[in-house]
Amino acid sequence: MTPLADLPPCSILLLAGGRGQRMGGRDKGLIEWQGQPLITHLHRLTRGLSDDLIISCNRNREQYAPYADQLVQDDSTDFPGPLAGIRAGLAVARHPWMLVLPCDVPRIDAPLLEAMRQAASQHPDKPLMLRHGEHWEPLLCIIPSTLLGAFDAAWQKGERSPGRLMRGLGAQALQCPADDPRLANLNTPELLSQHHGVSECR
Numbered sequence: 793m794t795p796l797a798d799l800p801p802c803s804i805l806l807l808a809g810g811r812g813q814r815m816g817g818r819d820k821g822l823i824e825w826q827g828q829p830l831i832t833h834l835h836r837l838t839r840g841l842s843d844d845l846i847i848s849c850n851r852n853r854e855q856y857a858p859y860a861d862q863l864v865q866d867d868s869t870d871f872p873g874p875l876a877g878i879r880a881g882l883a884v885a886r887h888p889w890m891l892v893l894p895c896d897v898p899r900i901d902a903p904l905l906e907a908m909r910q911a912a913s914q915h916p917d918k919p920l921m922l923r924h925g926e927h928w929e930p931l932l933c934i935i936p937s938t939l940l941g942a943f944d945a946a947w948q949k950g951e952r953s954p955g956r957l958m959r960g961l962g963a964q965a966l967q968c969p970a971d972d973p974r975l976a977n978l979n980t981p982e983l984l985s986q987h988h989g990v991s992e993c994r
Contacts, residue, residue, distance in 0.1 A: 799913050801842070801886075801889075802888075802891050803842060803889070804844065804890070805885070806834050806893055807878075807892065807895060808831055819849075819851055821856065821895035822852060830895050831847070834895055837901070844862070844885065844887055845859070845861045846860060846862045846864060846890075847859060848865065848877030850865050853865075865880065872952065874931055878892060882935065887937065888937055889916075889934050890937055891908065891934050892932070894977070899973055904974055908920060908934055909934065911964065911966045917936055918936070919936070919958040919962075919964070920934045921955065921963050922965075922975065923966065924968040925971075931954065933954075943957065
C-alpha cells in the first residue's frame with residue numbers, strides 16, 4: 793500500500809450547489825446537524841488533506857467562503873445538477889486528481905477517504921466511484937483532472953448523469969459494505985433526525 797504522503801496531491805470538491813428540494817428549498821450545506829452546519833463537518837474532515845479545497849455553491853457565497861480555498865458556481869442559474877458543479881470544480885482544480893464529496897454525508901470518515909485515494913492511485917487515468925452492493929455512488933468519487941475535456945464534451949452532448957458519464961469512461965469501483973453507515977445521505981429532515989441531527993437552518 794502506498795503511504796498517503798507519497799500519493800499525488802488531490803484537490804477536494806464539496807458539492808453544496810443544489811436546489812435543496814428535499815429540504816424545502818433550503819441551502820443544504822448550511823443546515824445544522826449535531827449543532828453545526830453540514831458543511832462544517834465535511835470541512836473538518838477534509839481541510840488537512842488538501843491545500844485546494846473547493847466548494848460548489850450557487851448561493852450564500854459569503855457564508856461558504858471561510859470553508860474554502862476556492863468557490864465555484866454553475867454556469868447557469870437553473871440548478872442544472874451535480875455534474876455542473878463537478879465540471880466547475882475540474883476547471884479550477886490545481887492538482888492531478890479531484891476528490892468529490894456531497895455536503896450531506898457527514899458520517900464519512902478519514903479511513904474511507906484514504907482508501908479512495910489509494911484505490912485511485914492504482915488506475916490514475918480512470919475515475920473512481922464508491923459502490924455498496926450493486927449501487928454506485930457517483931458523487932463520492934475521485935476524478936483525474938485530465939478528464940475535464942471529456943466531461944465538457946459529454947455535457948455539450950446533453951449528458952447530465954455523473955455516474956453514467958464516469959462508467960462510460962471506465963470508472964473503477966471501490967466496494968463498500970452494503971448499508972455502510974458512512975455513506976448515509978442526510979438529505980431530508982427525517983434522515984437528519986434519525987441520525988441524531990438537528991434540522992435547523994442558519
